[in-house]
Each structure stands twice: as C-alpha cells, then as structure tokens.
Amino acid sequence: MKTKYLHVHRLRRVYVWELPVRYYHWLNALAIIALIVTGFYISNPLALLSQEEASMRYTMGWVRVIHFIASYIFFFNFLFRLYWGFVGNKYASWKQFIPTSKKFLKEMWTVFKIDILMLRGKEHISIGHNAMAGFIYLLTFFAFLVQCLTGFGLYASMGTWWLPKLFSWVPAMFGGDILTRQIHHWSMWFFILFAVVHVYLVFYHEYVEGRGEISSMGGGWKFIEEEVFQNEEHHTPNEPNK
Amino acid sequence: MSNELVPTKQPTYYEEVVRKGYNRRDFLQFVSMMTAFIGLEHTAMGQMAKALETKPRVPVIWLHFQECTCCSESFIRSSHPIVADILLDKISLDYTETLMAASGFQAEEAMQNTMKKYKGEYILCVEGSVPMGADGVYCMIGGKTSLQILEEAAENAMAIIAWGSCASNGCVQSARPNPTKATPIHKLIKGKPVIKVPGCPPIGEVMAGVIVHLVMFGRIPELDKLGRPKAFYSKRVHDTCYRRPFYDAGLYVESFDDENARKGYCLYKVGCKGPSTYNACGVMKWNNGTSYPIQSGHPCIGCSEENYWDNGRMYERGSAFAGFGIESTADTVGKVALGVTAAALAGHAIMTNVRKKKLIVDLEDEGRLGEEKLKS
Numbered sequence: 001m002k003t004k005y006l007h008v009h010r011l012r013r014v015y016v017w018e019l020p021v022r023y024y025h026w027l028n029a030l031a032i033i034a035l036i037v038t039g040f041y042i043s044n045p046l047a048l049l050s051q052e053e054a055s056m057r058y059t060m061g062w063v064r065v066i067h068f069i070a071s072y073i074f075f076f077n078f079l080f081r082l083y084w085g086f087v088g089n090k091y092a093s094w095k096q097f098i099p100t101s102k103k104f105l106k107e108m109w110t111v112f113k114i115d116i117l118m119l120r121g122k123e124h125i126s127i128g129h130n131a132m133a134g135f136i137y138l139l140t141f142f143a144f145l146v147q148c149l150t151g152f153g154l155y156a157s158m159g160t161w162w163l164p165k166l167f168s169w170v171p172a173m174f175g176g177d178i179l180t181r182q183i184h185h186w187s188m189w190f191f192i193l194f195a196v197v198h199v200y201l202v203f204y205h206e207y208v209e210g211r212g213e214i215s216s217m218g219g220g221w222k223f224i225e226e227e228v229f230q231n232e233e234h235h236t237p238n239e240p241n242k
Numbered sequence: 243m244s245n246e247l248v249p250t251k252q253p254t255y256y257e258e259v260v261r262k263g264y265n266r267r268d269f270l271q272f273v274s275m276m277t278a279f280i281g282l283e284h285t286a287m288g289q290m291a292k293a294l295e296t297k298p299r300v301p302v303i304w305l306h307f308q309e310c311t312c313c314s315e316s317f318i319r320s321s322h323p324i325v326a327d328i329l330l331d332k333i334s335l336d337y338t339e340t341l342m343a344a345s346g347f348q349a350e351e352a353m354q355n356t357m358k359k360y361k362g363e364y365i366l367c368v369e370g371s372v373p374m375g376a377d378g379v380y381c382m383i384g385g386k387t388s389l390q391i392l393e394e395a396a397e398n399a400m401a402i403i404a405w406g407s408c409a410s411n412g413c414v415q416s417a418r419p420n421p422t423k424a425t426p427i428h429k430l431i432k433g434k435p436v437i438k439v440p441g442c443p444p445i446g447e448v449m450a451g452v453i454v455h456l457v458m459f460g461r462i463p464e465l466d467k468l469g470r471p472k473a474f475y476s477k478r479v480h481d482t483c484y485r486r487p488f489y490d491a492g493l494y495v496e497s498f499d500d501e502n503a504r505k506g507y508c509l510y511k512v513g514c515k516g517p518s519t520y521n522a523c524g525v526m527k528w529n530n531g532t533s534y535p536i537q538s539g540h541p542c543i544g545c546s547e548e549n550y551w552d553n554g555r556m557y558e559r560g561s562a563f564a565g566f567g568i569e570s571t572a573d574t575v576g577k578v579a580l581g582v583t584a585a586a587l588a589g590h591a592i593m594t595n596v597r598k599k600k601l602i603v604d605l606e607d608e609g610r611l612g613e614e615k616l617k618s
C-alpha cells in the first residue's frame with residue numbers, strides 16, 4: 001500500500017438537501033410504505049376468524065382510514081415538493097428533472113455507460129441528482145400523478161369534501177371504477193420497483209464514491225472533492241460548465 | 243294506410259289508468275311510489291299526480307337490436323302493476339317488436355306514422371347494441387340494418403333512452419374480439435343526449451322512474467359524467483349493501499361453501515364488484531323488492547359497469563392483466579418484475595466489485611492512510 005501513489009482527496013462540505021427536501025423525502029417514504037401495505041390489504045384482505053360480532057370489529061375500516069390519511073399526506077407533500085422545485089436551492093430545482101439541454105441528455109448517456117453498463121471511462125461526478133436520476137424522478141412524479149388521479153377518482157364518490165370530488169372525471173374517462181381500480185393497482189408496482197432500485201443505488205454510490213450519499217438525506221451534507229470546485233465543474237445536469 | 247289510424251288526441255295517463263280499471267287509490271299509490279323512486283320530495287307528489295292527469299301519453303318507440311329482451315322482461319316485472327300497464331302496455335308502445343300485435347307491413351307502418359305524427363315528441367327507447375361489422379348484416383329488421391333504423395328513429399325523437407348494458411355499453415356481445423362490432427348507441431347518435439340506463443337488465447323501477455321523469459318534467463333527468471341518471475346511479479352497490487358491516491369488520495367469505503358464507507359475510511374476496519359498481523340494487527332490489535344478487539349469496543358481477551365482461555374475472559378481485567394471458571394478474575407480473583429487478587441488482591452489485599475494484603480499493607486505502615496519519 002505504501003508503495004502505491006495515492007492521491008488523498010480534500011473534501012468540501014456541500015449543503016445539498018435542504019431541510020424541507022429532507023422532510024419531504026421521509027414523509028413521502030413513510031406515506032408510500034403505508035399506502036403500499038394498506039393497499040395490498042385492501043385489494044386482498046387476510047382471512048380473519050373471529051367469534052366477535054361484526055359490529056365489534058372495524059379491521060378493514062381502519063386499514064382504509066390509514067390508506068386515505070396517508071394518501072392525503074402523500075398528495076399535499078407532493079404538491080409541496082412541486083412548489084419547492086421553484087423556491088428551493090439549485091439541487092431541488094425543477095430544472096434537475098426535465099431534460100431541457102443537450103448537456104442533460106449527454107450526462108444521462110454517460111451515467112448509463114459508467115454506472116449501469118459499467119464501461120471503462122472517466123468517472124462521473126455529480127453533486128445533487130445526476131441526470132439519469134433526475135429523469136427517473138420525473139417519471140416518479142408522473143407515477144405520483146397517476147396514483148393521485150386514480151386514487152382520488154375512486155374516492156370521489158364516497159368523499160364529502162370538494163377536493164376529491166374534483167377527480168370524479170377520472171373514472172368517467174376510464175368508463176368506470178373497475179378499470180380505474182386496476183390502473184391504481186398496477187401503478188403501485190412502479191413504486192415498489194422504484195424503491196428497491198433507489199435504495200440499492202444509494203448504497204452503490206456510497207460504496208464506490210464515498211461522498212456521504214446515504215447520510216446526505218439525514219443531515220443534507222455531501223462531501224465533494226476540492227478539485228471539483230477548483231475546476232468549476234457543473235453541479236447540476238442543466239447548468240452549463242464554466 | 244294513413245296517419246288517421248293513430249289517434250289524433252292521446253288520452254292522459256290518468257284516463258288510461260281509469261280505463262284499465264284501476265281506482266284513484268291505486269293511481270295515487272303509484273304516484274307516491276314513483277315520486278320516491280325518482281328521488282323527489284314527498285311534496286312533489288301533487289305535481290306528479292297533476293302531470294299524469296293532464297299530460298297526454300307520450301308516444302314511445304321501443305327498438306330491439308342485439309339483445310336478449312331481459313330489459314323488457316325486467317320492465318314488465320316492476321313492482322307496481324300500473325308501471326307495466328300504463329307505461330308499457332298502454333303507453334302507446336307504438337312500435338316494439340316483442341310486444342306489439344302487429345307484424346310485417348302494419349308494424350313498420352305504425353312506426354312510420356308515429357315518427358311523422360309526433361315528430362319531436364316521442365321517446366325513443368333502444369334495447370340492444372348495434373352491430374357495425376359487415377355493413378350491419380348481423381341484425382336487420384324489415385330489410386333495414388339496425389343502424390339505419392336507429393338513425394331514422396333518433397332524428398326526431400324528444401329523448402333517447404339506452405336500455406340496459408347492450409345499448410349503453412355494448413355488453414357481452416361486444417366482448418373481445420367483438421365479431422359483430424357490437425356498438426353502444428351513444429357512439430352512433432351525435433348531437434343528442436342519450437340517457438344510459440345500464441344493467442343486465444336494469445332494475446324495472448329504475449326504467450319506469452326514468453320514463454316518468456321524462457313525462458312529468460318534459461326533459462331528461464340529471465345525468466352523471468357517464469350519462470346515467472344520478473338519481474339511480476350515484477351510489478355504488480357497496481354503499482347500500484346490507485353486508486357492508488362485514489366488509490368494514492374485515493370478515494369475508496373465502497369460498498362459496500365455507501362457514502363464513504353461511505354466516506352471510508361480505509363477498510368481497512369471492513369477486514364481488516359491488517365496490518366498483520354504480521347501481522341501486524341494494525335499495526330497490528329486484529322482482530318486487532324480493533332480493534338482489536348479493537342477498538342470494540352471489541357476488542355482484544358489475545353488470546351495469548362498462549366492459550364488465552372483459553375487465554377481470556367474475557369470482558376474483560385480482561386484476562387481470564390484459565394481454566398477458568388470462569391467468570396472469572397484476573401481482574404475478576409485479577412479483578416477476580421484482581424478481582428480475584432483484585436479480586439485475588445482484589448482478590450489478592457483483593459487477594461493481596469487479597469493474598470498479600480500483601475505485602473501491604483506492605477509497606479504502608485513502609481511508610486507511612488517514613487513519614494511520616491520525617495514529618502517528
């Protein structure tokens with residue numbers, strides 16, 4: 001080891017994820033977990049045996065209540081995140097998610113080659129989301145939208161508040177609740193697959209980069225090599241290099 | 243034959259009822275029942291009685307295309323005999339293939355006469371879907387295709403009612419691959435509102451309610467976003483189901499012959515589509531309010547919902563995944579996708595340790611070097 005030339009990096013602390021973004025992230029995670037668990041129960045409840053009268057129990061009722069409460073949290077949290085995309089720092093900006101420049105697309109291609117296909121090449125450095133991640137988050141936003149539309153659409157006929165009633169056109173568009181419910185159910189699988197890949201990639205980046213990827217969603221800090229700053233490299237996918 | 247055969251002045255509904263041998267009490271009973279059915283306040287009973295006493299019978303043309311006549315059957319079994327007597331038998335069913343006495347030339351002539359004489363005043367009821375395949379040869383009457391007959395009759399109708407799932411949604415004859423191209427009528431009639439009264443069949447009282455509403459107010463009832471009368475289709479079967487407490491309690495029938503079925507638990511897990519089906523079955527019930535499918539121990543099959551015949555299986559809630567084979571459900575596909583993802587990630591993890599070995603080793607060495615510096 002001692003014979004090997006080793007460049008010891010000087011790291012700089014960068015405040016990437018602001019507190020509202022971190023709150024959003026964990027609230028979203030909790031809401032999604034609650035929604036998936038209760039959603040599975042609602043679609044196929046357990047075979048309970050009970051000596052009690054039905055009037056003494058409210059199992060499905062409570063599961064549905066949790067689902068509906070979590071859905072409201074999820075919905076407003078999502079709206080808040082959209083808002084924060086306009087007022088937050090550059091790592092939270094909406095520009096992180098929409099491929100609007102050639103550079104964004106080029107970076108996506110690089111990430112695909114280096115991180116997914118693991119071809120040899122210059123390692124890619126990003127501080128906030130890399131371009132590929134940003135684009136995948138854009139897809140998750142669409143999935144959020146689908147779930148909110150179909151979910152509140154199904155809820156519209158039982159809700160008394162005006163907000164869910166705004167979505168009553170959704171089941172009408174799909175010709176009724178049967179298909180709407182199925183779309184709601186199918187889309188849920190996107191969240192499960194996303195969560196699995198997401199958690200894996202967080203560990204992957206921590207493992208090969210050592211920049212504090214995992215802890216960044218706790219404290220907001222990432223640790224970036226000093227040279228990256230000195231070279232004035234881009235920080236976000238759509239930001240032009242100096 | 244001339245138009246003279248159609249009576250110049252139509253008698254009122256009340257006159258017809260009296261002529262039929264009903265007394266005033268029967269008439270008022272019918273009025274109060276209909277008022278309740280169409281969701282009006284009891285104070286509207288006077289209005290309703292007055293309307294039926296003064297308004298002449300509205301001529302009705304009732305067409306039958308691709309259907310099984312279960313709508314007509316349901317209608318003539320609605321709970322009050324006056325319903326069938328004045329609304330169907332007597333309402334001047336000026337033309338209806340299954341119930342009229344005339345046939346051939348006379349029948350066609352009667353329809354033509356009604357259409358001419360009561361231009362813009364008659365109600366057009368359509369039972370059945372219209373086959374659009376092979377130029378409509380799958381259902382022709384009197385040498386005309388269903389589409390020709392429909393378009394001709396719809397042109398000057400005061401209102402158009404689509405009876406049942408066939409006329410509203412296409413029903414089972416439009417199931418994939420829909421060989422005859424069975425088409426619901428709202429897709430064929432442009433520029434005119436179609437009142438959809440879906441169900442296979444619709445509830446007789448609902449059908450009567452829609453007609454009475456038209457007669458009483460002279461305009462179509464309030465419709466929902468899918469074109470169904472709100473008075474009967476704004477609640478799910480689930481919402482008014484007497485087994486709902488078992489659903490909320492989490493107590494379900496697991497199979498048709500189990501203990502839970504005997505206890506009358508909720509039929510959700512044996513495929514009940516009540517939670518996705520908008521209809522009034524739970525309140526109005528069938529055959530003079532005797533029962534409805536769930537009450538007889540059978541899950542709702544969602545017969546009043548669009549595409550119920552192709553949207554998944556009848557005795558399962560699991561959502562069938564169109565295009566992936568009948569046996570595949572969304573969850574099976576999901577589980578396979580999850581397995582594939584997990585395998586891909588495992589492969590990626592292994593490859594990371596191979597391809598990115600230098601990076602990882604450097605990071606570890608860098609860390610160790612720092613640690614040593616701290617020691618010294």
